[in-house]
Amino acid sequence: MEKTVNCVEALAQTSLVDCYQCGKCTAGCPVAERMDVMPNQIMRLVQLGQTDRAKLSKAIWTCVSCQTCSTRCPKNVDIAGVMDALRQLAYEQRTEHALAQRPAHFYEAFLNNIRRHGRVFELEMVGIFKTVAFLHDLNVPLFMQDSLLAPKLFVKGKLHVMPGGLKDKGVVDRIFQRCGVK
């Protein structure tokens, strides 16, 4: 138990014990109403060594990383950093739960895309994200969502059909490898 608590603290570089459960993070969170576990409850779970329960929440994937929680915390606890740490741990451990979350698919599609191209190649990234997400949830309306935007973006010159021109494309993949991203 102590190992995982310290792991979250070490990753987030913040002092968990400073949180006295005032609830200000939850009060300011723009998506709290959509969360299964509130931000202050996530903090409580981690304080009590129940990091696994925190990692299994949908909340850490509902979080939009707006930084409101950390900004308003009266004890300067970096709750946003704790959310990041929990996502990082869940992703690194490739938990079945994490890999079933739509935002996780998005982050993965995004990162794989920049790993390949150095910069985001939107057409490919969105195509892969939508396909992977569809294979998980078999939700046709979601898959088709925004497909009418593509021609509109194209006409406005906002949709590129080729990736951007980076000279040293390999450097990003090397950086990913050195950071331990599989």
Add this chain to the structure above:
Amino acid sequence: MDFGYYPGCALHGSSNDYETSVRACLGALGVGLRELNDWICCGATAAHAVNHKLAVALPARNLAIAERDGIADLLAPCPMCSMELVKAGRLLTESEDLRREMSSIVELPVSGRTQVLNLIQVLQKAGLEKIKAAVKRPLSHLKAACYYGCLLTRPPKTLQFDDCEHPSSMEEILSMLGAEVVDWNFKTECCGAGMTLAEQDTVLELSHKILANALDHGANCLVVACPMCHVNLDMKQADIWRQYKAREPVMVYYLSDVVGLALGIDESALGIDKHFVVKTIPRIEAGAC
């Protein structure tokens, strides 16, 4: 006055109207931009959500390039990019271990000393009085709700820019342009950020609140300085009005759009015709009854 320029993926992708706008606006002010050589993605939200080292390494690579190429001041018009670059820069300056580790990972020495600036800061450096003196078309027909979003002012200890609860740096610029600004409640409330594709409902809900509050306070336009916010408020506006009680369409300008318009630059030269919501806000001619 010259700055290094880090466009980031959005400004070279589906938000290239923002780049058009920034280049036209700053060009008219005599500000030169030198694009960062072979820049890479800053990592955005995906990197810090998934790997703590990558979240620093990707911005660090860009900072290293800036240092190598003698760029002391770097404009990043996207606040996601500018925040990650500033954050990485601060972490690097605070730890020799981190500097050593990151220099090895990004294959270039990096110290984090580059000054990273957002668009508002560059306009401030260009000189607000200078902008005011250069105004050809005062924007007296605009009643603007200045929308900052999350990452221009947060995290406050990292960015140390403006006020994170009640910012006013954009309003200050707007007043130089002769525009009216409205007082409203959602200046720094999140629009839903990068969830546009992954959780659209979140974006529609949060961005609807922003548009509705701006309109409720008498605004006839919004002014933003973030491409993600712009996408959620402009590209997604039709979806927002379909999901919630429909209101009249509202123009969402980039800050560089309104500065450019006041300086006499054409709408199409600023890329305004590439927005999704395009409408003309009628000027009120003096003496009209």
